[in-house]
Amino acid sequence: MRYLFLLATLVPILSVWANEPLQDTLRTAVVTSRPLHSDLTTRSPQQTLTAEDLSAMGVVDMPGALRRMAGVNLRDYGGAGGLKTVSVRGLGAAHTIVTYDGLAVGDARQGQTDLSRFSLDNISALRLVVGDGADLLTPVRNLGASTLDLQPNTEATPHDRPLWGQVALAQGSFMTWAPSCRLTARAGKRSLVGVAGHYYYGKNDYPYTWKNLQLTTHERRNHSRMQAGGAEASLLTYDRGGGRWSALAMYNDDNRQLPGQVILYTQKGTELLHERRALAQVQHRRTWGEGRWSLMAAAKYAWNDSRYDDVDNQYPGGRLSQHYRQQEWYATAGLSRRIARGWTVAYTTDWFHQGLRSNLQTDSLVGRHTWLQSLAASYARGRLSASARLTGYLDWNDNERAAAARNAHRLTPSIGIGYTLLRWAGRDGETSTLRARAHYKESFRAPTFTECYYYHLGQQDLRPERAHQMGAGLSLELLPAKHAWTLTLTADGYFNIVRDRISAIPYNLYVWRTENIGRTQIGGLDIVAALDAPLGRRHALHLHTNYSLQCASDRTDPASRSYGKQPAYMPRHTLAASLAWDNPWLTLTAAVNAVSSRWSTNEHTATTRLPAYHEWSFGGYRTFSFDNGLQLVLRADLLNAFNHQYEVIRRYPMPGRSYRLTAKFLF
Helix, strand or coil: CHHHHHHHHHHHHHHHHCHHHHHHHHHHCCCCCCCCCHHHHCCCCEEEEEHHHHHHCCCCCHHHHHCCCCCEEEEECCCCCCCEEEEECCCCHHHEEEEECCEECCCCCCCCCCHHHCCHHHEEEEEEEECCCCCCCCCHHHCCCEEEEEEECCCCCCCCCCEEEEEEEEEECCCEEEEEEEEEEECCCCEEEEEEEEEEEECCCCEEEEEECCEEEEEECCCCCEEEEEEEEEEEEECCCCCEEEEEEEEEEEEEEECCCCECCECCCCEEEEEEEEEEEEEEEEEECCCCEEEEEEEEEEEEEEEEEEECCCCHHHEEEEEEEEEEEEEEEEEEEEEECCEEEEEEEEEEEEEEEECCCCCCEEEEEEEEEEEEEEEEECCEEEEEEEEEEEEEEEECCCCCCCCEEEEEEEEEEEEEEEEEECHHHCEEEEEEEEEEEEEEECCCHHHHHCCCCCCCCCCCEEEEEEEEEEEEEECCCCCCCEEEEEEEEEEEEEEEEEEEEECCCCCEEEEEEEEEEEEEEEEEEEEEEECCCCCEEEEEEEEEEEEEEECCCCCCCCECCCCCCCCCEEEEEEEEEECCCCEEEEEEEEECCEECCCCCCHHHEECCEEEEEEEEEEEEECHHHCEEEEEEEEECCCCCCCEEECCEECCCCEEEEEEEEEC
């Protein structure tokens, strides 16, 4: 708590030090409502959170950002060293395509992207799309059951400087340090060059309370240290014909101890994981013929090196070592044409090859070629907008030393429609609207290399997973003519049917047991509401809340013990809410995450129920403005303020009360 006291002392001191510039800023400050998101006009459910939104909500890391999105189920294995994956609307994590700067982030071996590897310091926005997005001309690989798009800070900023950037340092509980920097420079009239870097260190030896029947003990987490760093370079340029070119190169190094399960009073930690990742990608987009033609093309190369060690006397020589090297070559291209008033058609094709090499006998020389094609059309005129798409999937596998997985091919359709039901005059010439939408999408995904080949756990005869998504919803933008406040509200109901579901139950942080479940049904409701209410000349309240209801059940075999029961780790109710008070002195935030009880197995045995939990966080920040556009942002956050003890995954306790201090200098 001494760091909180130090920050509270620094705030008034810096106010005096920067007296003139700061007073000028406060005299001219005007609090206005945030611009309305385009999410409300899409044919499929879409949620966007900008960096400014996340700051106002008190979000300090990627898991916190994901919890602010309706329909998201986050799997968190405790602390910074734990794996963090997401599934959307009851579908598996492999159905959620994670993209960075417009191209998918692949993991051929595991198939599930660990989102803890991304730093919010270099993210300008997160967008979650369920079904097909609004852009017809998108890589086919991005068209999963849902897409989580991470947008890096590569675009220009409002000022005209030749060089700008930021330096930030975050320090938190349990020996956590996270410095980062970003620098962007103009290279001529049409180009921007950027570099960024980040580092993270956390010991993560947080205390927790462990209950066993009537006995309660106080323990401390061990074997959870994490070190991670990365660097990124980007280029953005516009040619004389209006074409947009972008290039990105990235390298990440992640070295962590994997925390073990807490069983009775022991938490044996013996596993180590060292991962290195590198990628290089280039993209081009162009529009010509007065906007009638559009072209998209991109290529990427990705390399991953993963070393897993389990130091334990049960293995010969006292150590189990598994070394994986993975490469991917990827190319995509597409063309769209506006053929008539309101009508647009597009064709896109992708090809990629994934190769895996390891020191295991069963999957030492594994490869997969995949060819994807998409034909799409859209219509937008007046109050009506609609789109339809047909996607073709073809892959073939090879394994030089063992049986290869099944080859797969599939045609999948999707359709979306939106219609503006009501439109009436709001304030300042703007319009309040009530809009309806509906969509259907069939998605398809092949088993990952891990699910097919992993030693002792993989199955080469796993069947591909097919998902049918149906949904309908309403969106409201309300701008009262006689009031300054703004209300946005979306409500979406959905029903999903999954056939041959590939169910992944964690054995530990690195190994999953996989099997096909014949048929699963998921029904649910997602509600998102946001209220911006100016309270005066320099005061405003911002409320954001989302609620999700998910009712899922196994419908394969009425005689099985899991029939009709909620799948493992899927809560029925989730709620997240945040409130921010903007004022001239110190912006204050409060946030809560609440999750209902879950089960850690599909059979719902008596000892596998995980109780419901809620987590409150509070924060405050202030921006100091100086001459020449320089800014200093100081922030303090108290996480899990009431020290609630809970588990997201069974036997992996989460951190209790902690703090995080952040200083960011923008120049």
